[in-house]
Amino acid sequence: MKSPGFRGQGMKAENKHAKIIVAATKVFAKKGFFTARISDIAKEAKVADGTIYLYFNNKYDILLSVFEEEVKKIAENTAQLLSLETDPRRMLEIFIIQHLIAMKKNKNLAEVIQIELRQTNKVIKDYRDNKFSEYTGIIADIIRRGQSLGIYRSDIQPDLAKRALFGALDEVSRVWNASLETHYTVDETANQILSMFLSGIQLNPEN
Template identity: 60%
Template sequence: MKSADKHRKIIRAATKVFAKKGFFNARISDVAKEAKVADGTIYLYFNNKFDILLSVFEQEVGKLIEHIGQLLEKESDPQKKLTLFVMLHLEEMKKNRYLAEVIHVELRQTSKLVKEYRKNKFNEYLNIISSIITLGQETGVFRSDIRPEIARQLIFGALDEISIFYTEVSSQYSIEEISSQISNIMQTGLLA
């Protein structure tokens, strides 16, 4: 197996293990077992468990940034961009429920460690929301008295909670309906 493939395999395994056991309770051997590699193989790719967690954020959130960024580029209307962002986020979290759980739990429990991390992809992901808000303000669609950095936390917080609710329960609502509800509620407060 190529080293890039093995690296991805370990990341996927770690995401699943961290989601099920939690970062602090998970052991390197749990990740190795899930990835079907020897414990020592993990250390060929990662320095320690925290390095694996950061790599989960870098790789998985990096993929989200790339995918969502490409689709948002095609849209110019800030309201439609925000609705699209909400829907794409929920779709991705439904597809990767382990990532949804890791983001939901580990960003809170290990937040001090993650905040100290300099190349924070997660912050880059949140900045997508800020840029949509800023665009809406520049075009006169969104209120100018809203602070984009506060709005992004509010919007992401709602998405994070809904993502967990949606992935844990076979929801009676479609992603489209949930996206529409969230977007309508958020945009009612944002509209100029």
Template identity: 75%
Template sequence: MKAENKHSKIITAATKVFAKKGFFTARISDIAKEAKVADGTIYLYFNNKYDILLSVFEEGVGKILGKTQKLLAANDDPVEMLRIYVIEHLTAMRKNKNLAEVIQIELRQTNKVIKQYRDKKFSEYTGIITTIIQFGQEKGVFRSDIHPDLSKRILFGALDEVSRVWNVTLETHYTVEEVADQVLTIFLRGIMVANN
């Protein structure tokens, strides 16, 4: 098996194990067993469990980030851009429930090093919302008295909570589109200029 395939296999296995057992309870041997590799193989690719967790996070968010940026580049309507972001995020979280679990729960509970890393990486991902809101303000679509950074946290917080409900309590009777419409309707009513 090629090195990149083993690396990817370990990341997939670790995501599943962390989501199921929790980061602190999970052992390297659990990840190795899930990946169907020897325990020592893990250390050829990663220094420790924290290193694996960072890689899970970086690769998972990196894929969502890349796809979202590509879709946004082809659009210049700030409302539609927010819709794209929301749908892409919700789709990714629903599609990979293990990754969603790791992002939502594990990265809130780990040590300061991970939290600092998460903030740095997440700021790039959530920063897209800030940029869209600023763009909408420049175009006169969104209210000028709205703080883009605070609005970003409000919108992402709503998305995070919806994803948590889907993945933790298994309330899956809403489609991605239905949830996106609800979140956006509530959010946009607060930030749109009155005549739009």
């Protein structure tokens, strides 16, 4: 990420940076990282091709920035909501709902996270995962808390369950964008996933 000076920028620069991020998210989601052209992003953002390079080092830097900035928003929002809760069951519910809401609200972003970030090379993946781990790590934390409270089964591996839940959410919300089948509302979906997952990991399932 770059930034063209900081004199009296105030808002102009911020706007342009944001405009490019939004445009890139849209274009990447629609065409994929490799198929997307810089000129596509520029056109979408209504700036010149060269302008993009005033704010980003290269094409991949745009992808990373899109990822970082957008994921940060979700992660922070979710973390904040969770800080008000103590019941691991409610916390799981919150995470699931928030994730699905975010994915549904920003379909472009969903694509970017789910699809584009599975590309490129290992180095990039590592970087991505470090960032992403912070987010998915929330799930594992909730599970561990539930286990220490005797609510969740102790034989469940938090890291495995974390992946299983994230994978389930990821695949489920992918449908919304691919629009391959009739799809369900966020609430329906969240309920289904939550009830399955909760029953699956709870010690004494009562539903």
